[in-house]
Amino acid sequence: MTIPPPRSLGHGFGAVSVPLPFRSPAWVNCYLIEADGLTLIDCGVDWPEGFEALESGMRTLGLDPHSIDRLIVTHLHPDHVGMAPRVAQTWACDIVMHERSAERIPRYNDTAGHAARISQLARRHGVPESLRADFTDVATRAPFMPMMRQPDLLVTDGDRVALSEDRWLEVLHTPGHEPSHICLRDSLTGILFSGDHVLPRITPVIMVDDEGVDVLGDYLASLQRLVDLGVGLTYPAHGGVVEHGALRAEQIALHHDRRLSGMLGVVAMAPQTAWEVMLESYRPHLNTTEQRLALRETVSHLEHLRARSEVASFAEGDLWFYRRST
Numbered sequence: 001m002t003i004p005p006p007r008s009l010g011h012g013f014g015a016v017s018v019p020l021p022f023r024s025p026a027w028v029n030c031y032l033i034e035a036d037g038l039t040l041i042d043c044g045v046d047w048p049e050g051f052e053a054l055e056s057g058m059r060t061l062g063l064d065p066h067s068i069d070r071l072i073v074t075h076l077h078p079d080h081v082g083m084a085p086r087v088a089q090t091w092a093c094d095i096v097m098h099e100r101s102a103e104r105i106p107r108y109n110d111t112a113g114h115a116a117r118i119s120q121l122a123r124r125h126g127v128p129e130s131l132r133a134d135f136t137d138v139a140t141r142a143p144f145m146p147m148m149r150q151p152d153l154l155v156t157d158g159d160r161v162a163l164s165e166d167r168w169l170e171v172l173h174t175p176g177h178e179p180s181h182i183c184l185r186d187s188l189t190g191i192l193f194s195g196d197h198v199l200p201r202i203t204p205v206i207m208v209d210d211e212g213v214d215v216l217g218d219y220l221a222s223l224q225r226l227v228d229l230g231v232g233l234t235y236p237a238h239g240g241v242v243e244h245g246a247l248r249a250e251q252i253a254l255h256h257d258r259r260l261s262g263m264l265g266v267v268a269m270a271p272q273t274a275w276e277v278m279l280e281s282y283r284p285h286l287n288t289t290e291q292r293l294a295l296r297e298t299v300s301h302l303e304h305l306r307a308r309s310e311v312a313s314f315a316e317g318d319l320w321f322y323r324r325s326t
């Protein structure tokens with residue numbers, strides 16, 4: 001897939017698509033807003049190709065990276081926040097994130113803790129013994145996600161980030177894909193910067209994180225907010241422009257509804273582990289990384305069904321089973 005060239009989007013907006021060291025998504029869209037100062041939204045992982053693309057892309061658009069005042073990061077995933085410390089240091093700008101990121105950053109920095117949680121997930125949710133070693137092989141931190149520092153400014157839902165005297169970005173806290181996820185809405189045009197909350201064609205992965213927290217419930221509520229706001233033109237972090245954000249939010253909610261019904265069917269006949277439900281619900285031949293994501297997403301769906309009292313869970317030793325509630 002070819003990475004789109006740097007482009008002006010009108011109203012002081014620009015976009016630079018920055019390559020990622022993954023097959024999919026292959027790039028992240030970094031948005032620039034030129035008003036009284038210069039604002040950057042998201043920055044990609046920390047690797048030379050990304051930094052060069054961001055710097056040269058900005059120059060192509062006639063922007064001087066040293067004039068960036070602030071980098072707003074939509075959420076705490078490496079393809080959005082990875083290069084933030086380098087960007088802030090090199091170009092002397094502030095990092096702005098949602099207030100939940102403050103408590104999440106130590107966890108983002110804790111590779112051993114992440115590995116321990118993946119091991120527990122594998123044990124608890126039935127990853128077969130023969131696949132366990134590969135599945136839990138996440139103890140090495142990728143060089144493109146250096147330690148993250150605390151942001152210079154924490155924002156909360158409803159806050160306004162001033163772009164000029166009479167123009168601002170409204171902060172919408174949209175937890176689900178990640179607990180500190182925010183979208184930003186431009187007061188002048190109503191255009192929404194959606195991060196990974198709403199994407200064209202693909203749906204963002206909704207992964208269980210802390211057991212017992214209904215992340216899919218959070219996500220569906222965050223989607224409904226976009227519907228209620230009647231969000232129109234939307235600039236996502238991956239892929240092309242979304243013409244109608246509210247409509248796309250409805251489509252994504254429908255996708256999850258279908259998946260929830262499917263999983264409810266799987267556990268209707270007999271109790272199943274999340275691993276077994278995953279095998280029934282996703283396409284076959286997933287690689288290990290995909291299996292990890294699919295299992296975490298399966299658990300988030302089953303936990304949502306549990307929060308709605310449609311399924312129940314019980315443990316046999318270390319192993320958890322889900323069954324349809326009677």
Ligand SMILES: [Zn+2]
Nearest residue numbers: 077079196237
């Ligand atoms: Zn992303």
